[in-house]
Amino acid sequence: MSAPLRITVWNEFRHERENPRVAAHYPHGIHETIAGFLRVDPGLAVRTATLDDPEHGLAPAVLDATDVLVWWGHQAHAEVGDAVVARVQARVLEGMGLVVLHSGHYAKIFKALMGTTCSLRWREAKDKERVWNVCPSHPIAQGLGDHFEIPVEEMYGEPFDIPAPDELVFISWFSGGEVFRSGATWRRGHGRIFYFRPGHETHPTYHQAEVQRVIANGVQWARPTIRRPDACPNVAPLEPLPPG
Amino acid sequence: MSAPLRITVWNEFRHERENPRVAAHYPHGIHETIAGFLRVDPGLAVRTATLDDPEHGLAPAVLDATDVLVWWGHQAHAEVGDAVVARVQARVLEGMGLVVLHSGHYAKIFKALMGTTCSLRWREAKDKERVWNVCPSHPIAQGLGDHFEIPVEEMYGEPFDIPAPDELVFISWFSGGEVFRSGATWRRGHGRIFYFRPGHETHPTYHQAEVQRVIANGVQWARPTIRRPDACPNVAPLEPLPPG
Amino acid sequence: MSAPLRITVWNEFRHERENPRVAAHYPHGIHETIAGFLRVDPGLAVRTATLDDPEHGLAPAVLDATDVLVWWGHQAHAEVGDAVVARVQARVLEGMGLVVLHSGHYAKIFKALMGTTCSLRWREAKDKERVWNVCPSHPIAQGLGDHFEIPVEEMYGEPFDIPAPDELVFISWFSGGEVFRSGATWRRGHGRIFYFRPGHETHPTYHQAEVQRVIANGVQWARPTIRRPDACPNVAPLEPLPPG
Amino acid sequence: MSAPLRITVWNEFRHERENPRVAAHYPHGIHETIAGFLRVDPGLAVRTATLDDPEHGLAPAVLDATDVLVWWGHQAHAEVGDAVVARVQARVLEGMGLVVLHSGHYAKIFKALMGTTCSLRWREAKDKERVWNVCPSHPIAQGLGDHFEIPVEEMYGEPFDIPAPDELVFISWFSGGEVFRSGATWRRGHGRIFYFRPGHETHPTYHQAEVQRVIANGVQWARPTIRRPDACPNVAPLEPLPPG
Numbered sequence: 001m002s003a004p005l006r007i008t009v010w011n012e013f014r015h016e017r018e019n020p021r022v023a024a025h026y027p028h029g030i031h032e033t034i035a036g037f038l039r040v041d042p043g044l045a046v047r048t049a050t051l052d053d054p055e056h057g058l059a060p061a062v063l064d065a066t067d068v069l070v071w072w073g074h075q076a077h078a079e080v081g082d083a084v085v086a087r088v089q090a091r092v093l094e095g096m097g098l099v100v101l102h103s104g105h106y107a108k109i110f111k112a113l114m115g116t117t118c119s120l121r122w123r124e125a126k127d128k129e130r131v132w133n134v135c136p137s138h139p140i141a142q143g144l145g146d147h148f149e150i151p152v153e154e155m156y157g158e159p160f161d162i163p164a165p166d167e168l169v170f171i172s173w174f175s176g177g178e179v180f181r182s183g184a185t186w187r188r189g190h191g192r193i194f195y196f197r198p199g200h201e202t203h204p205t206y207h208q209a210e211v212q213r214v215i216a217n218g219v220q221w222a223r224p225t226i227r228r229p230d231a232c233p234n235v236a237p238l239e240p241l242p243p244g
Numbered sequence: 245m246s247a248p249l250r251i252t253v254w255n256e257f258r259h260e261r262e263n264p265r266v267a268a269h270y271p272h273g274i275h276e277t278i279a280g281f282l283r284v285d286p287g288l289a290v291r292t293a294t295l296d297d298p299e300h301g302l303a304p305a306v307l308d309a310t311d312v313l314v315w316w317g318h319q320a321h322a323e324v325g326d327a328v329v330a331r332v333q334a335r336v337l338e339g340m341g342l343v344v345l346h347s348g349h350y351a352k353i354f355k356a357l358m359g360t361t362c363s364l365r366w367r368e369a370k371d372k373e374r375v376w377n378v379c380p381s382h383p384i385a386q387g388l389g390d391h392f393e394i395p396v397e398e399m400y401g402e403p404f405d406i407p408a409p410d411e412l413v414f415i416s417w418f419s420g421g422e423v424f425r426s427g428a429t430w431r432r433g434h435g436r437i438f439y440f441r442p443g444h445e446t447h448p449t450y451h452q453a454e455v456q457r458v459i460a461n462g463v464q465w466a467r468p469t470i471r472r473p474d475a476c477p478n479v480a481p482l483e484p485l486p487p488g
Numbered sequence: 489m490s491a492p493l494r495i496t497v498w499n500e501f502r503h504e505r506e507n508p509r510v511a512a513h514y515p516h517g518i519h520e521t522i523a524g525f526l527r528v529d530p531g532l533a534v535r536t537a538t539l540d541d542p543e544h545g546l547a548p549a550v551l552d553a554t555d556v557l558v559w560w561g562h563q564a565h566a567e568v569g570d571a572v573v574a575r576v577q578a579r580v581l582e583g584m585g586l587v588v589l590h591s592g593h594y595a596k597i598f599k600a601l602m603g604t605t606c607s608l609r610w611r612e613a614k615d616k617e618r619v620w621n622v623c624p625s626h627p628i629a630q631g632l633g634d635h636f637e638i639p640v641e642e643m644y645g646e647p648f649d650i651p652a653p654d655e656l657v658f659i660s661w662f663s664g665g666e667v668f669r670s671g672a673t674w675r676r677g678h679g680r681i682f683y684f685r686p687g688h689e690t691h692p693t694y695h696q697a698e699v700q701r702v703i704a705n706g707v708q709w710a711r712p713t714i715r716r717p718d719a720c721p722n723v724a725p726l727e728p729l730p731p732g
Numbered sequence: 733m734s735a736p737l738r739i740t741v742w743n744e745f746r747h748e749r750e751n752p753r754v755a756a757h758y759p760h761g762i763h764e765t766i767a768g769f770l771r772v773d774p775g776l777a778v779r780t781a782t783l784d785d786p787e788h789g790l791a792p793a794v795l796d797a798t799d800v801l802v803w804w805g806h807q808a809h810a811e812v813g814d815a816v817v818a819r820v821q822a823r824v825l826e827g828m829g830l831v832v833l834h835s836g837h838y839a840k841i842f843k844a845l846m847g848t849t850c851s852l853r854w855r856e857a858k859d860k861e862r863v864w865n866v867c868p869s870h871p872i873a874q875g876l877g878d879h880f881e882i883p884v885e886e887m888y889g890e891p892f893d894i895p896a897p898d899e900l901v902f903i904s905w906f907s908g909g910e911v912f913r914s915g916a917t918w919r920r921g922h923g924r925i926f927y928f929r930p931g932h933e934t935h936p937t938y939h940q941a942e943v944q945r946v947i948a949n950g951v952q953w954a955r956p957t958i959r960r961p962d963a964c965p966n967v968a969p970l971e972p973l974p975p976g
Contacts (some may be wrong), residue, residue, distance in 0.1 A: 177482030665970030725910030
């Protein structure tokens with residue numbers, strides 16, 4: 001039996017402590033809900049970390065023991081320390097996987113890896129979201145059918161300012177009239193990044209089976225192949241060159 | 245007659261003042277050599293800026309009047325102020341074009357836009373570089389034939405830690421045995437970015453006709469289509485939604 | 489003044505002669521409507537060709553004099569001769585631009601260039617289509633705003649079996665609940681291909697200003713940079729090799 | 733224990749029977765050499781098929797029982813029947829993996845899936861090939877280091893007329909002065925395609941450990957996620973529409 005895939009679920013964990021409507025859906029925090037459904041898979045070893053932990057729960061030793069990091073943040077992006085962001089970015093480029101959820105589109109770590117504003121249009125209303133599977137053979141899309149619906153969600157709409165994804169997996173339809181590239185992947189350095197749109201804190205989105213399946217597929221997909229620190233080596237020639 | 249394309253050529257301009265071997269090739273600085281051959285085109289309005297100018301020569305008013313920025317830096321990347329880097333990045337995402345040359349692979353602005361380490365392998369020796377045109381119909385590749393040679397150049401080799409380019413235009417062959425993706429493009433935000441490898445300061449590379457042609461093609465290709473500031477609008481629905 | 493861009497608009501031209509509802513919108517054929525709005529631009533020289541012309545109107549001399557070919561077909565894809573398809577494919581690979589419209593997703597020429605089934609889901613009903621601009625800086629997206637609506641159109645939905653586009657320009661929202669990658673580009677050989685979804689024959693879609701703008705932008709974007717026949721040259725080495 | 737991955741290695745198998753120099757390297761055919769080193773993995777069930785078998789060894793029942801097809805052809809591409817090519821293409825689009833080797837760049841099946849000429853420049857001489865790993869985290873690149881050398885190989889050089897790969901894994905350096913995108917992947921339909929350049933019949937390339945490793949990695953990478961026949965469904969709306 002192979003070693004378990006080590007997952008760290010990071011959450012800002014502020015809304016749940018401040019807003020009873022959020023706490024009603026996620027009494028122990030969004031991170032514990034996500035960790036809980038991931039733990040059903042015995043091949044995963046799941047821990048959690050939050051903003052208000054020392055070093056935001058992302059000390060070097062934690063990242064050393066993390067294969068894939070899941071990220072949820074929203075109102076407190078600015079409180080995430082730049083040193084921690086740089087540390088996480090370095091680990092992704094070394095090979096650690098990263099799954100960024102919903103409002104994490106504006107997290108420092110996502111913006112640093114994308115290089116763009118990551119802006120979008122948005123609305124908190126009673127939109128229905130229907131997530132279309134545009135790449136049915138993608139590992140992240142397995143077990144889902146051609147589409148699934150989320151009864152009520154915050155709307156995110158195009159244009160979404162991201163680099164063109166390496167792979168576009170999902171496009172969302174919203175009943176208010178917009179579309180959004182809601183599942184997308186990028187390879188950066190030796191690491192794999194998956195962004196998945198759904199998951200506003202005032203809705204029970206992370207309790208929905210299809211959403212759980214996507215995130216479970218996503219952490220498997222983001223599994224590292226290698227971990228290799230940055231280097232910019234000065235090298236000798238492999239073929240004879242003129243002297244000088 | 246249409247308005248000229250406004251180019252700003254930015255150069256660190258330190259090697260030329262410190263190293264007589266560099267000054268021999270570029271007595272007025274690499275920026276003046278590049279500006280000089282670009283100015284042959286009456287459709288271009290070319291200015292220059294350097295690290296030791298106030299605000300590195302990149303005050304907001306300069307960027308407001310720049311359609312495409314050309315960047316050469318090497319030994320003093322760390323001296324470029326973070327505020328100026330953020331300002332340039334914002335302008336690129338708004339639509340300004342950016343042409344990054346040679347050791348600019350490690351410039352703060354290039355790393356910020358790529359999100360990766362931008363590391364590579366390298367060697368200063370007597371390598372010959374042969375630049376192969378792998379996308380003959382690309383606008384940047386026009387007028388060049390299937391390949392051209394640079395008699396002596398610094399070697400840059402793979403793996404080069406960049407996001408997969410939107411378009412790969414050139415691959416270089418080095419006589420010491422390496423290869424390199426030496427011409428590549430990315431769209432980021434509303435701006436277009438072109439990286440072109442050749443141009444070590446101790447060689448007369450920017451005096452070579454083919455290299456000049458590539459850079460001239462590159463600034464044309466990077467021409468903005470739009471300039472649009474960042475926004476993340478909260479929008480009303482376009483279709484009727486349930487109240488709430 | 490530069491030479492005009494030479495456009496050939498190809499149409500199957502059967503629906504218009506068989507179905508009065510179609511003829512009501514396009515009394516002289518879809519090709520003449522498209523040619524008509526393109527001719528407003530004095531920089532374009534536009535001709536038309538149809539299935540029932542000798543050689544489908546696509547004799548070698550016509551293709552020699554065509555910079556960009558626009559293609560509309562639907563019920564008679566199977567009647568397009570394989571030799572003509574091979575001829576058109578060769579020209580695209582040599583550098584001729586190709587703009588494929590609507591039901592042309594199933595045209596032999598589009599399938600040959602894509603290599604995939606080009607299947608999709610579809611419905612003829614009273615869907616509203618809203619076309620979202622997901623790449624605002626793309627030349628094809630200029631002059632349009634973030635979205636535009638087509639009051640009634642046939643629905644095409646995902647998954648659409650195409651190779652991942654080089655550039656995704658538009659995504660459509662349909663009131664019946666689907667989404668579709670409705671504007672996409674590919675480079676194949678030395679030619680540029682643009683697929684644009686709208687344009688069912690029973691609707692007046694090609695009379696709508698935004699649709700006309702997209703097609704006009706598309707033919708400009710697909711303009712050839714080079715025309716180069718296929719070759720697979722046996723070449724001498726550029727560097728000394730051991731004998732043998 | 734999971735079911736074995738079912739591999740079919742297809743070979744033209746003409747050179748080996750006609751040319752003693754080829755037979756010296758591959759006395760039972762290139763297919764048997766490839767099948768032999770793949771069979772070392774107990775997780776693979778490997779069979780072979782050749783051009784002169786009935787239906788080229790690719791009857792529907794064989795393809796039904798094939799997860800990944802490996803293809804080597806050269807002098808007799810034209811003898812592969814169009815019906816078999818169409819059958820194989822349909823299976824790839826349904827999800828079967830395809831690994832195309834060396835001169836298979838000109839195989840009907842590869843050209844049909846790419847949509848381009850697949851032309852390149854070439855030379856049979858005493859070139860050394862050095863294969864550079866440009867995507868170190870890619871599953872196909874595992875176990876190889878940053879580069880490996882093939883002492884003598886046929887040269888293939890750029891420009892190589894293929895659609896821009898989804899992932900570029902290897903670039904080759906040749907001692908005669910050329911470069912080549914020698915390892916590339918594409919997703920087409922639900923299937924995965926890997927092209928790998930080395931393997932001229934007059935050299936013992938397929939006996940080299942690194943080459944064997946790449947091919948073994950490639951068949952694992954090309955493993956199907958789904959098998960789904962083509963469909964273009966006419967569907968009912970998911971949301972209420974006006975009648976008509």
